[in-house]
Every structure is written in C-alpha cells, then in structure tokens.
Amino acid sequence: MSTPTILEKIYAQRAKDVELAKSTPGTTPADIAALLASHLAPPLIPLVSRLARNPSTDGNTPSPSLMAEIKRASPSKGPIAPNANAAAQALTYALAGASVISVLTEPTWFLGSLLDLRLVRQAIDTLPDRPAVLRKEFILDEYQIAEARLHGADTILLIVAMLPVERLRALYTYSLSLGMEPLVEVNNATEMQTALDLGAKVIGVNNRNLHDFNVDMSTTSRLVDMVKDRDVILCSLSGISTPADVQLYQAQGVRAVLIGEALMRAPFPSTFIRELLNWPSPSSSSSPQDSDEHEKPLLMISGITIIEEAISFISEEGVDMLGLVFDAQNQNEDSIIDEPNDFARNLAIYRRSDPRYFAPRTFPPSSDPAPWFAAQKRNLLATAVRPLLVGIFRNHTLPEIIHTTAAVKLDLVVLDDSVPLGWIKHIPVPVIRRFRAGTDLRNAEIALPGLHSFVLLEQEKGKDLSAVVDVVGRGEAPGWPMPVILGGALTEESLKEALGTIRPWAVEISIEEGVEESMSPSEMQKLIKVVKRA
Numbered sequence: 001m002s003t004p005t006i007l008e009k010i011y012a013q014r015a016k017d018v019e020l021a022k023s024t025p026g027t028t029p030a031d032i033a034a035l036l037a038s039h040l041a042p043p044l045i046p047l048v049s050r051l052a053r054n055p056s057t058d059g060n061t062p063s064p065s066l067m068a069e070i071k072r073a074s075p076s077k078g079p080i081a082p083n084a085n086a087a088a089q090a091l092t093y094a095l096a097g098a099s100v101i102s103v104l105t106e107p108t109w110f111l112g113s114l115l116d117l118r119l120v121r122q123a124i125d126t127l128p129d130r131p132a133v134l135r136k137e138f139i140l141d142e143y144q145i146a147e148a149r150l151h152g153a154d155t156i157l158l159i160v161a162m163l164p165v166e167r168l169r170a171l172y173t174y175s176l177s178l179g180m181e182p183l184v185e186v187n188n189a190t191e192m193q194t195a196l197d198l199g200a201k202v203i204g205v206n207n208r209n210l211h212d213f214n215v216d217m218s219t220t221s222r223l224v225d226m227v228k229d230r231d232v233i234l235c236s237l238s239g240i241s242t243p244a245d246v247q248l249y250q251a252q253g254v255r256a257v258l259i260g261e262a263l264m265r266a267p268f269p270s271t272f273i274r275e276l277l278n279w280p281s282p283s284s285s286s287s288p289q290d291s292d293e294h295e296k297p298l299l300m301i302s303g304i305t306i307i308e309e310a311i312s313f314i315s316e317e318g319v320d321m322l323g324l325v326f327d328a329q330n331q332n333e334d335s336i337i338d339e340p341n342d343f344a345r346n347l348a349i350y351r352r353s354d355p356r357y358f359a360p361r362t363f364p365p366s367s368d369p370a371p372w373f374a375a376q377k378r379n380l381l382a383t384a385v386r387p388l389l390v391g392i393f394r395n396h397t398l399p400e401i402i403h404t405t406a407a408v409k410l411d412l413v414v415l416d417d418s419v420p421l422g423w424i425k426h427i428p429v430p431v432i433r434r435f436r437a438g439t440d441l442r443n444a445e446i447a448l449p450g451l452h453s454f455v456l457l458e459q460e461k462g463k464d465l466s467a468v469v470d471v472v473g474r475g476e477a478p479g480w481p482m483p484v485i486l487g488g489a490l491t492e493e494s495l496k497e498a499l500g501t502i503r504p505w506a507v508e509i510s511i512e513e514g515v516e517e518s519m520s521p522s523e524m525q526k527l528i529k530v531v532k533r534a
C-alpha cells in the first residue's frame with residue numbers, strides 16, 4: 001500500500017472531525033439547519049461581483065483583485081505566524097483593498113478555526129464595501145458548507161483533486177442553494193475541464209500540488225487559455241510573492257491572486273500589498289476637494305431652542321451644522337420641541353427659497369477603503385446641504401425621538417452616552433454620540449463600529465485635552481485616528497491647541513443658556529473665528 005499524500009491525510013482527518021462535530025449536541029446537522037432557519041447567518045455578498053471590482057480598475061489592464069489569506073501555519077512550511085490575530089490581520093487586508101479574505105479554518109495543520117472565520121467577518125462587517133469572506137477548508141460534506149454560512153462566510157473552497165465528481169457536483173449545488181458561489185480549485189487541465197463542466201464561475205488554479213507540495217508558478221499560465229472568452233473569473237493561488245509574479249498573471253488575464261504566506265510574513269502588509277499589486281497609495285487617489293475638506297473643521301452651532309433663532313442661523317453663511325435642543329423637561333412657548341410642526345413648516349418655506357438646498361448633490365470623491373467612522377465622516381462631508389439640522393435630545397423616549405426627527409426633518413441626532421446603544425438602530429438618521437471627556441473613557445464604547453456614526457467629545461471646564469488625545473490616538477483601526485467632533489468648555493487657547501494636535505473634523509460651539517458650558521456672544525465669536533481660520 002502506498003503512503004498517503006498530505007491531501008489524503010488531511011481528508012481522512014477532516015472526515016473524522018466532521019463526524020465528531022455532527023454527533024456533538026448543539027452542532028448536529030439539525031442544530032445547524034435550525035440556526036440557519038432562524039436567520040442567524042449574517043447577510044451575504046456575492047463573490048463574483050465583489051471580485052470583479054478592485055481598487056484600480058481604471059487602467060486598460062485592470063489589476064487583479066486580491067484574495068488575502070489568514071494562514072498561521074501550513075503542512076509544507078510549518079508555523080508561519082502562529083500567534084496571528086485573525087481579526088486584526090483581516091481588517092488590515094481589507095483596508096489595504098483586498099476583495100476577499102481567505103480564512104483557513106483547518107485546525108491540525110493550519111491552526112485555523114471557525115472562531116477565526118467568525119471574528120474575521122465581525123472585524124470587517126461594518127466597512128462600506130467589505131471584502132467577501134472565504135472559508136478555506138477541505139470541504140467534503142454539506143455540513144461544512146452550512147457551518148461556513150452560519151459563521152459568516154460568503155463563499156467556500158471546493159478542491160477538485162480531493163473529491164469524486166458526483167460529490168463535487170453535490171457540494172457545488174448545495175453551496176449555490178445557500179447563496180454562495182464557491183471558489184473551485186484545480187491544478188491541471190483535467191481538473192480545469194471538470195470545473196468548467198460544473199459551471200463554476202470562479203476557478204482558482206493552485207500552483208501548489210497538494211499531493212507533493214511542489215509549487216510550479218507556470219501551472220496557472222498553462223491553463224489560462226482554457227478559460228479565454230468564458231464567463232469565468234480566473235484566479236491564481238499559491239507561491240505568489242513578488243510584483244513580477246502578479247504582473248505576469250495580469251498580462252495573461254488572471255483576474256485575482258490568492259496570497260497567504262508572503263502576506264503573513266510581511267512586516268507591513270498594507271505597504272507590501274500596494275507594492276505587489278502596484279496600487280496607488282490611498283491619499284494620492286483622493287481628490288484635492290476631499291483633502292481640503294478634511295483639513296477644515298466643520299462648524300456646529302448648538303443650543304438653539306427657539307424657532308426664530310434657528311431660522312436666522314440657517315440663513316447665516318458658514319454654519320455647517322445647527323444643533324437644535326429638544327429637552328422634554330424644559331419646554332417653553334415657541335420652543336422647537338413644543339411646536340415641531342411650526343418649525344417644520346417654516347423650515348420648508350425657507351428651504352424652498354434657498355438655492356443651497358437645491359445644489360446638485362456631490363458624491364464621495366473616493367471609494368478608497370475606510371473603516372466605519374472615517375467612512376461616515378467622508379459621506380457626511382460629501383453632502384451639499386448646509387447647514388445640517390442636528391437634533392439634540394434630552395430626556396426623551398425612543399418613539400418621541402423618532403417622531404420628532406421625522407417631523408422636523410432632522411439630518412442628524414445627538415444622543416447622550418447614557419442612552420441605550422440599541423436605540424441607534426431604530427433612529428432613521430445618523431446618530432452623534434456625546435461623551436464627557438472628563439470621565440473615564442477607557443471602557444466607553446466610543447469606537448464601536450456600526451451603531452453611532454459620529455462621536456462628540458465634550459471638554460470639561462479647567463480640564464486639559466489628554467482624554468481627547470487618548471481617544472483620538474487609540475484610533476478606530478491601526479493607522480486610523482478616531483475622527484471626533486470637539487465640543488464643551490473650549491477657550492480660544494484650548495481650541496487652537498486642539499486644532500493643531502487632535503485635529504477634530506468638527507467643532508461644536510454651544511450658545512445654550514443656563515448650562516455650564518454657555519458662553520458670552522463675544523467669546524462665541526472668538527471661537528468661531530478660530531474655527532474659520534483653521
């Protein structure tokens with residue numbers, strides 16, 4: 001009897017692993033099916049269209065898309081990066097422009113897990129154009145496909161060399177039934193024909209022979225002609241580590257490259273990715289308008305409670321956001337909260353007479369990948385409507401907030417950090433969450449993506465800026481400082497210092513009377529000047 005190859009060994013071990021999982025209470029096939037039927041699998045994105053878009057499709061020969069792999073170890077190389085943080089690595093790949101994150105979930109030889117898959121999905125879930133998540137696995141049973149879907153994969157791998165054709169077809173069909181177009185892996189012309197006969201839309205040629213570990217970079221080149229003029233995305237997998245590898249495949253019509261080891265070993269994966277794929281750095285692809293807007297902070301005047309005051313501020317040039325206070329415990333005649341319909345009527349009349357509200361909408365100049373808060377800021381900066389109406393709610397119930405937001409046609413809502421985070425999903429406009437910078441913010445859910453869109457840090461009288469510096473410095477992702485709106489008790493000096501160091505993207509100046517941070521009209525004018533000159 002011949003010694004089993006590594007692929008045969010992995011197959012045998014995985015078959016045992018699957019049987020064990022299937023017989024474990026809580027993860028039986030019936031359990032997984034019930035969880036899927038309860039809508040517990042997160043939403044999918046389609047692999048084909050995600051792969052077809054890449055960060056540099058402008059040129060005549062578009063760059064291949066990147067499928068970036070999380071690979072702690074391998075049978076051929078042993079440990080590569082055993083202590084890697086799968087979620088952080090995936091976020092880095094995504095922000096560098098990867099179209100797919102490939103997650104090896106095999107535990108024995110690759111040190112992967114379903115937890116890695118789930119964490120990867122979670123880490124990139126709130127990115128505006130997130131990469132697809134691939135469960136890179138030795139799939140031999142429908143059970144593994146259902147597991148993949150439940151844990152957040154958008155696609156799975158099917159290895160032609162490992163499966164009898166009928167099994168391959170059954171698994172392919174099952175994956176499609178769950179909405180996932182698989183990546184079908186081949187290593188020679190016979191396997192390529194099998195993949196084509198299957199109707200696979202995404203075919204990966206593995207340059208590595210999975211029986212003997214031999215890596216032959218011309219494997220992909222030899223099979224390119226078999227997919228010419230077909231509706232197939234051809235990918236090249238394994239052994240890719242230099243720009244020359246990518247350029248050669250690009251010239252041959254390869255549309256995606258899957259890279260594991262070289263990325264896991266790169267000290268600076270983002271830079272490495274840009275060099276490898278010859279992608280421009282994100283800043284140079286942003287338009288001057290974008291960078292100019294980023295430098296100049298927006299001005300938010302808040303604390304307005306009276307209808308006439310609001311209308312007069314709206315007509316004033318230079319105010320970007322207008323904060324209207326709705327305080328359920330402090331109502332008086334003519335206040336906006338008492339007469340939201342009056343305000344909405346007046347506002348509608350005003351808006352009809354103001355050409356700014358009919359200015360053509362501009363769209364974000366750049367579709368560079370960005371994490372949640374940076375993307376929210378970018379989207380807001382792209383809106384032509386100024387001033388944006390911001391409702392500052394105090395002591396209200398959720399239904400009251402929802403009703404008033406609609407009645408007054410608010411663009412944004414400010415909520416205190418004491419308000420339950422869960423409310424945010426139900427409020428129909430983006431939410432600014434206000435935190436007091438004087439309190440201990442280390443465990444506050446400031447940079448939690450996916451709920452509030454913006455963070456307002458309220459400076460307290462007599463305190464230095466260290467708490468704000470800390471929040472900004474910790475950032476929302478590696479290399480991405482946390483964008484903040486700065487408000488509260490600001491002086492000319494502290495504001496100048498903040499604009500130079502923490503660079504808030506907006507400054508809130510409150511004219512509300514009777515609160516600790518209220519200021520005289522002359523103080524307010526001084527602060528406005530500082531913001532406008534920034």
Ligand SMILES: O=C(O)c1ccccc1NCC(=O)[C@H](O)[C@H](O)COP(=O)(O)O
Binds near residue numbers: 074208260
């Ligand atoms: O990588 C191995 O040693 C290996 C051995 C046996 C079966 C599969 C194996 N790797 C899986 C892959 O296909 C690669 O992880 C993937 O293509 C990335 O390759 P690389 O860029 O060379 O890490």
